[in-house]
Amino acid sequence: MxxxxxxxxxxxxxxxxxxxxxxxxxxxxxxxxxxxxxxxxxxxxxxxxxxxxxxxxxxxxxxxxxxxxxxxxxxxxxxxxxxxxxxxxxxxxxxxxxxxxxxxxxxxxxxxxxxxxxxxxxxxxxxxxxxxxxxxxxxxxxxxxxxxxxxxTAESIKELDGIIKGVTLARDLVNAPLNKLNATQLAERMATAGDEAGYSTDILDLAKIEALRMGGLLAVNLGSPEPPTFSILEYKPDNATNARPYILVGKGVVFDTGGLSLKPTPASMDMMKCDMAGAAAVAGTLYALAKNQVPLHVIGLVPATDNRPGGLAYVPGDVLTMHSGLTVEVLNTDAEGRLILADALSFAKKYDPELVIDLATLTGAAVRALGTEASAVMGTADEQTMAALDAAGHRVHERLVSFPLWDEYADHIKSDIADIKNLGKGEAGHISAGKFLERFTEGYPWIHLDIAGPAFLTAPESYRGKGGTGMGVRLLYEFLTSVLGA
Missing domain, CATH: 3.40.220.10 (Leucine Aminopeptidase, subunit E, domain 1)
Incomplete structure (x- = not known):
């Protein structure tokens, strides 16, 4: 209960x-x-x-x-x-x-x-x-x-209850194992939550994903016996104050074996049901916003699949053509999250968004840099927006540490045979991943959150507990609602 x-x-x-x-x-x-x-x-x-x-x-x-x-x-x-x-x-x-x-x-x-x-x-x-x-x-x-x-007040308690339910949804999704939550089931769970809270969900199946030529999502899915999904979650109240939507993009890799670039086990693979924590945070945030009837137009985009080495799995050396038209040389199939996010970030352009924020358990480099105490943040949004997000992080204690996207980091992802490659150098891996994503964000301000550290805990830690923490829900809710008072 x-x-x-x-x-x-x-x-x-x-x-x-x-x-x-x-x-x-x-x-x-x-x-x-x-x-x-x-x-x-x-x-x-x-x-x-x-x-x-x-x-x-x-x-x-x-x-x-x-x-x-x-x-x-x-x-x-x-x-x-x-x-x-x-x-x-x-x-x-x-x-x-x-x-x-x-x-x-x-x-x-x-x-x-x-x-x-x-x-x-x-x-x-x-x-x-x-x-x-x-x-x-x-x-x-x-x-x-x-x-x-x-x-x-009764109103503030009701609002807190809506936020807690959003965090609970995110935690439940992250804690569910692959055989209980594949890509299709994730999409259906998010749609059911939307029916309860008040946001709509459009689930794109394999045929629609192929028609959209989402080469990153399709490639990562090649080794799986189960189809991918691409979910569009939309909360658009009649009294929305923003003319252009805020878009949240969540990485939905429901289990990551690393593909043919197989992860060592048990050290790295046994907790990989959490690799869709970004998707869970998007669903939880939309749930809280809709439940509390916040007057903002917000869209969530969730590309989802598992990453396996079976069947016709993509291999290191493959060259992919992405939704944007850019080509990507695959050097490591375990750098898959950025591939599916890239298609979603490119797709987001159609909405002419006010701001796009993506969340992903993207790199071990972010964990090595920050542990479980903070998330890495980088992006192209203006300083005022970045500062507002950082302040929101301190208020809810989901703290962020800013990293640069200097031009020099583009050299880390140069490819000899494609526009870019999906793996940088041994150093600054979280930054080169962000630099990769930046190539797909032309036309709108964008923020990237690498939540790999705090999204899933292997030991209990205060009120964050053990397992899925729901990282990102309280942060994004606080940030987005603070926009109304700006």
């Missing part, structure tokens, strides 16, 4: 509650003290004096928790500490089998209740999976989090 977020005027008596307090609080304000016995109040105030950040009172029939804001140098870092407090609090709620929690915000920071609830909700995510043993299927105990009074 997914966690329910709600707004209530007051918390019921004998209910489990959490009080968010300002940094430096040493004496409990009256709403937080309630009818606490003198001994309990003294216990909490001593813990506050000792600068404890999460304090627990067990009343046996119910529980009180106190979360204290941290002293951080920026509001964004205070916000992230609150999300992480939500994660820590969730562990205590789980241990005490708390089913309902009521949040009071006494901190003086208006969004503190929402941030704590966000951390709780993201932590509460569980991939339902495919277990059949009832003993191993543990239903979550915490089912409802309610914000009390002026801790948040």
């Amino acid at each position: 997914p966690l329910s977020l709600a707004h209530v005027a007051a918390a019921p008596a004998q209910s489990s509650q959490v009080f968010i307090l300002a940094h430096g609080t040493t004496a409990l304000p009256s709403p937080a003290a309630g009818d606490l016995p003198a001994e309990a109040r003294a216990y909490v105030e001593k813990a506050l004096a000792d600068e404890q950040k999460l304090i627990h009172l067990n009343h046996f029939s119910h529980h009180h928790y106190y979360v204290v804001l941290t002293n951080k140098p920026t509001p964004e870092r205070v916000a992230e500490a609150l999300r992480r407090s939500g994660h820590s609090l969730h562990a205590q709620l789980k241990a005490e089998k708390v089913a309902e929690l009521y949040i009071h915000n006494l901190s003086g920071r208006g969004d503190a209740g929402l941030l704590l609830a966000e951390g709780l909700a993201l932590t509460a995510y569980q991939f339902e999976g495919y277990k059949t043993d009832e003993k191993s299927r543990k239903a979550p105990t915490l089912t409802q989090v309610a914000l009390v009074g002026d801790a948040a």
Whole structure:
């Protein structure tokens, strides 16, 4: 059962509650003290004096928790500490089998209740999976989090719920294995989500992809026994404020063996169901925007296939003719993501977009440069747009590090027999991949996000959890909605 977020005027008596307090609080304000016995109040105030950040009172029939804001140098870092407090609090709620929690915000920071609830909700995510043993299927105990009074408005809670559902969709898609989510099933899942949220989906099949001459997508698919898909997700409300659409492009490689340039296993291949995390982020973002009825026209483009070495698989040395008409010499079949993205980026030109952003688990070079803590960003959009995206990343703690696309990097992808090649040098692999994509973005401003590090975690990390993180959904939602207030 997914966690329910709600707004209530007051918390019921004998209910489990959490009080968010300002940094430096040493004496409990009256709403937080309630009818606490003198001994309990003294216990909490001593813990506050000792600068404890999460304090627990067990009343046996119910529980009180106190979360204290941290002293951080920026509001964004205070916000992230609150999300992480939500994660820590969730562990205590789980241990005490708390089913309902009521949040009071006494901190003086208006969004503190929402941030704590966000951390709780993201932590509460569980991939339902495919277990059949009832003993191993543990239903979550915490089912409802309610914000009390002026801790948040009903509208802001509803918006947060829509965002969390978008992240959940993205995580579910990334965590599904290939035999449960091939290219066709991915397209169908995104279409079903669109029906629920309010965006439309047009799924192009093999015949239409061939008619469009998407040589990159078709080549990567050659080794697969299953057909590719190209999905067009469109959210266009009647009150959209932008005359030209924002376009999100997501890499949809539902499993990547590396093709004939086979990945070593298990070190590199066993987690490759996550290679469609860019596609999942696009679907999750469209879901959140549509669910919350954000007045923006946004289009998602998702080229999808698996990459296998079977059948008539493309080989190193092949030359492909792409949707744009450019020719590409293939030097490594494991550099496949840029090939399918290139066709989608070329296709995007038909919409005369305001801005195009692509997301992809594209290179190991980005992971080696940044780990799982940030994504690499580069592009041709103006400095103001890049700065706005970077600021959005800090606000939601999906941070970005900018890399250049200097002209010299074009030398890394020069080919002797084609317009370009799909592999650069051993150095700066994430930049040469971006430089490759740039060749297909003529006519519009563009941003590339290499999310290979933070999109999938092999060990639990705070509220991001383990497995698919939904990276990109909160970032893009925050960025796109900030456009409305610009």
